Structures are given as structure tokens and as C-alpha cells.
Amino acid sequence: MKDTRIDVVDETFVDAAPGVIRAQLDDQAWADQVWPHVRREVVRDRGVKGIRWTVTGQVVGEMEVWIEPWWEGAVVHHYLRGHRQPMAPRDVATRHVLRWKRAVHGLKDRLEDNSL
Structure with a gap:
């Protein structure tokens, strides 16, 4: 088999307050654009620290965004653990x-105002 x-x-530093970063996760339209291949159901809402979901669709498992305060900003940790489903692309x-x-x-870029 x-x-x-x-x-x-994945880990990315964002020079913005954790609460501002966390608010983005509540924007369902944004989340649907980022993760169109999975349906999310909240398992644990950690408030300003992030959110964990179960996911179904092309991947079945769990996904999390954990926001760790760091200096004046935060490290945004992202995890996806699960199994690729038969209808999902190999990649x-x-x-x-x-x-x-x-x-x-x-x-x-938007929160740090790093527009070119």
C-alpha cells in the first residue's frame, strides 16, 4: 500500500501583534482561499494563541495555526497532519x-506595510 x-x-515571523494575526483566521473567505482543498471544523480555539481544526476533503486529519509571541511580533506556526485521500492530487x-x-x-506584507 x-x-x-x-x-x-511551517514557521513564519510576522512583525504584528498576535491578536491582529489571530483575527485573520476568523475571516472565513480568506481561510477558504488558503485551504480550498479541505473543510475545517474547529476542535480547539486557543484565542490569541491560535486555532486547531479537524480537516476532511483532499486530506483527512488535523491542522493548526499556533501564534507564538516573539519580541514585538509573533512566529506563526502552521501544521497539517493527516492522510492524502484517493481523489487528491499526488502533490x-x-x-x-x-x-x-x-x-x-x-x-x-500587509500587516508590516511592506508594499513595493
Whole structure:
């Protein structure tokens, strides 16, 4: 049997208050654009520290965004653990990472006002 496990770990520093970063996770339209391949159900809302979901769809498992205060900003940790489903593209984990990096760096640029 083929190994369908997915284990994604990412960390990005954002020079913004953890509460401001956390507010972005409540924007369902934003979250749906970042993660269109999974349906999310909140398992644990940690307030300003982040949120954990169970996910179904192309990946079945759990996903989390953990916001760790660091100096004047925060390290945004992102995890996805689960199994790729048969209907999912083989590179679903890579696509997930690329969508997340695009989204978190867009958030970083907006909150840090790093527009070119």
C-alpha cells in the first residue's frame, strides 16, 4: 500500500501583534482561499494563541495555526497532519504549502506595510 501520510510544518515571523494575526483566521473567505482543498471544523480555539481544526476533503486529519509571541511580533506556526485521500492530487502537500506560504507572506506584507 502506498504511503499517504502528510506532515507539513511551517514557521513564519510576522512583525504584528498576535491578536491582529489571530483575527485573520476568523475571516472565513480568506481561510477558504488558503485551504480550498479541505473543510475545517474547529476542535480547539486557543484565542490569541491560535486555532486547531479537524480537516476532511483532499486530506483527512488535523491542522493548526499556533501564534507564538516573539519580541514585538509573533512566529506563526502552521501544521497539517493527516492522510492524502484517493481523489487528491499526488502533490496535495506541496500545493498546500505553496498556498499557505503565499497567504502568510501576503498577510505579513500587509500587516508590516511592506508594499513595493
